[in-house]
Amino acid sequence: MNFDIVYKKRVEIGDINKLKTQLSEIVGTEWASTEEADLVAYSKDYQLITNRWIMEGTLPGLPHIIVWPENELQISQILKIANEQxxxxxxxxEGSGVVGAAIPVYGGIxxxxxxxxxxxxxxxxxxxxTVQSGAxxxxxxxELEKKGFLIGHVPQSFHTSTVGGWIAHRAAGQFSTKYGKIEDIVLSMRVVLPTGxxxxxxxxxxxxxxxxxxxxxxxxEGTLGIVTQATIKMWPxxxxxxxVAYAFKNIEDSLKATQLVMQKQVYPAVIRIYDQNETERHFYAEPKAxxxxxxxxxxEAPIESLVDLEISEIRKSCIECNGTDCGVGPVKHWFETRFNVKESSIYIPKGQIADTIEISVMWDTAVECYHSVIAELKKIDGLILASGHASHFYPNGVCFYFTFSGVVQDGxxxxxxxxxxxxxxxIGTLKAKGSISHHHGIGISRARWMRDEHGPVLTLMKRIKSTLDPNNIMNPGKLYDEPERE
Ligand SMILES: Cc1cc2nc3c(=O)[nH]c(=O)nc-3n(C[C@H](O)[C@H](O)[C@H](O)COP(=O)(O)OP(=O)(O)OC[C@H]3O[C@@H](n4cnc5c(N)ncnc54)[C@H](O)[C@@H]3O)c2cc1C
Structure with missing residues (x-):
């Protein structure tokens, strides 16, 4: 069957049968596939617009072959072959990345x-x-809970993501304010370089x-090698x-309260701020909201009095910023719904185009950044929704997570x-000196903004890439390619 492929960069592979034989000799015949159903299944990740393309009968990309290696040595042999050819x-x-980073825009393995x-x-x-990266x-x-420990890193995509995926796009979990982001959690790793x-x-x-x-x-993002194993932290x-939950008059007061908490060196496991729009969407049952x-x-902590102390300090900061105590109801609601993904289940079936975009910014321009992004989104013809929440917090700044949805205009x-x-x-983020991505990565969605984000540092990154991967075999088309912008 001939597929209509959106990213028209697929390379030619001289003799696919020969390649399949070579790779099958490494991983075993049943673990190398050129079956059409497999190729189609690996044509995408969770970048939302691609779901629409697929429903319309087009594929984002199309690999030539899928392999399922069993160990690091096999990966090394696969990369040696790929590098030579x-x-x-x-x-x-597990393909749960949301920016298209795992889409095989050039095809390949x-x-x-x-x-x-x-x-x-x-x-x-x-x-x-210490665990292999496909876990x-x-x-x-x-597995850890059975032994009395917790992992501390709980992304919303917990059920559908791997340790390697977390590392490859520098992930952040829901409990990150206490336990850290993946870069704080990973202590060492094993990687197979592009040369094997x-x-x-x-x-x-x-x-x-x-x-x-x-x-x-x-x-x-898979451009410098394949992570095969990592040693990460765990916690009792x-x-x-x-x-506790508090409702505030506006985003400014809520940010001030959370900034006070962070700068007092109180580290709650979870902090979430929902703007008026998202509060209405998620906490409509709470009259005080x-x-x-x-x-x-x-x-949370292994020492009960530590939790009591943190909660009392949080309350003081919220009261100082005129917060209204909403009890534990909203917290319970958050726990019950924290793995629900409303954006793809509500807006997309209605024919709307929707997505979420996370960014980060220092405290001194945080309020400006929130308003700047919402204002820029509202300028778009056909926009129905522009809302935001803040989901990760630091003594020095914050991560905002925006949701947009809208309909296509004529022409x-x-x-x-x-x-x-x-x-x-x-644009809204860069105007307020923010960083264009907090934890979802660059992939395809943000590639055309890499130069604005990094300036000359991007050139240094390209030099590192070409040193480690002289034949540019690892996930080509990502991070270092700079697509044209209108
Ligand atoms: C509903 C939903 C909620 C999400 N919530 C969060 C969240 O709370 N926090 C967060 O940080 N992210 C979140 N994400 C996005 C996040 O990118 C992915 O969920 C996830 O971490 C990617 O892991 P994966 O194993 O599925 O990787 P994939 O999507 O398969 O791959 C992602 C990238 O990593 C590369 N890669 C994968 N494995 C390896 C490896 N072993 N070595 C080298 N490169 C590798 C791929 O080539 C690709 O570039 C969410 C996504 C969804 C769909």
Missing amino acids: KIPVVPYG MVDMKRMTKIIEINKQNLTI NGKWLER EIVDTKLYPRASDGPQIEKLFLSS LPKKQEG KNRVMVIFVC KTPEDFYVSAWDAAM
């Missing part, structure tokens, strides 16, 4: 990591777990021994967990609307 390779976790899920070691003294998040949590060499970074709590090579692979299960900005906090395509909305959010 200059064939693109795309690592694949998809390396699915799902067979590499072994726990190598749980070290109770060091509080670390699924929820599965890992269950295997790198194993040393495990230490901290060191002063030269540039930290493992950091290079965080947010590399908390003895107490408590939540009408036309207000809802903020929820969750504190325009869905892609026109989609691109305008993304561009609006990027």
Whole structure:
């Protein structure tokens, strides 16, 4: 069957049967596939616009072959072949990335990591777990809980994402304010480089021994190698967990309250601020939240009095900023619904074009940034919804997470609307000195803003890429290509 492919960059592979034989010799015949159904299944990730394309009968990209390696040595052999023959390779976790990073725009070999899920070691003294990178998040949590530990990293895509995927786009979980983002959690890793060499970074709590090579692979989106294993932190299960919710008159007061909390060095596991629009959408049952900005906090610790102290300090900060106590109802509601993805289930079936965009900004321009992005989004013809919440907090700044949806206007395509909305959010963010992505990554959605984000540093990144991957086989078309912008 001939497919209509959106990204028309698919390379020619001289002899696909020969390649299949070579790869089958490495992974076994049943673990290498050129079946049409498999190729189609790996043509996308969770970038929302691509779901629309697929419903309309087009594919974002199309790989030539899928392989499911069982170990690192097999990956090394696969990459050596790919490097010799200059064939693109795309690592694949569970395809829950939302910016198109795993879409094989040049085709080539998809390396699915799902067979590499072994726990190598749980070290109770060091509080670390060493695990293969194909391990699924929820599965890992269950395994650790059985032994009395928690993982601390809980992205909303917990049930459908892998350790390797978290590392590859520098993920942030719902409990990140206490336990850290993935870069705080990962202590060491093993990576197969594009040339097939295997790198194993040393495990230490901290060191002063030269540039930290493992950091290079965080947010590399599969462009510098394949992460095969990582040693990450784990934590004792908390003895107490408590939540509070406060409603504020406006986003300014809510941000001030959370800034006060963070700068007092109180680190709740969860903080979420929902603007008026999102408060109405998520907390319509809470009478005190009408036309207000809802903020929820969750504190947890192995020491009960620590939780009590944090909660009392949070209350003081909220009262100082004129917050209204809403009890625990909104916190319970958050726990019940925290894995629901309303954007794709409400707006897209109605024919609207919707997506979510997260960015980060320092405190001194945080309020300006929120308003700047909403204002830019509202300029777009056909826009129905522009709303935001803040989901990750630091003593120095905050992450905003915007949702947009709208309908295509006459003479325009869905892609026109989609691109305008993304561009609006990027423009609004950059105007307020924010960073264009907090945790979803660059992929395809943000690629055309990389130069604005990094300036000359992008050139340095390109130099590192060409040193590690001289034949540009690893996930080509991502991070370093600079697509034209209108
Ligand atoms: C409903 C939903 C909620 C989400 N919530 C969050 C959230 O709370 N926090 C958050 O940070 N993100 C979130 N995401 C986005 C996030 O990108 C993915 O969920 C996830 O972390 C990607 O993991 P994955 O294993 O599915 O990777 P994939 O989507 O398969 O791949 C993502 C990128 O990583 C590369 N990659 C994958 N595995 C490896 C490897 N072993 N070595 C090298 N490169 C690799 C791929 O080539 C690709 O570039 C959410 C996504 C969805 C759909």
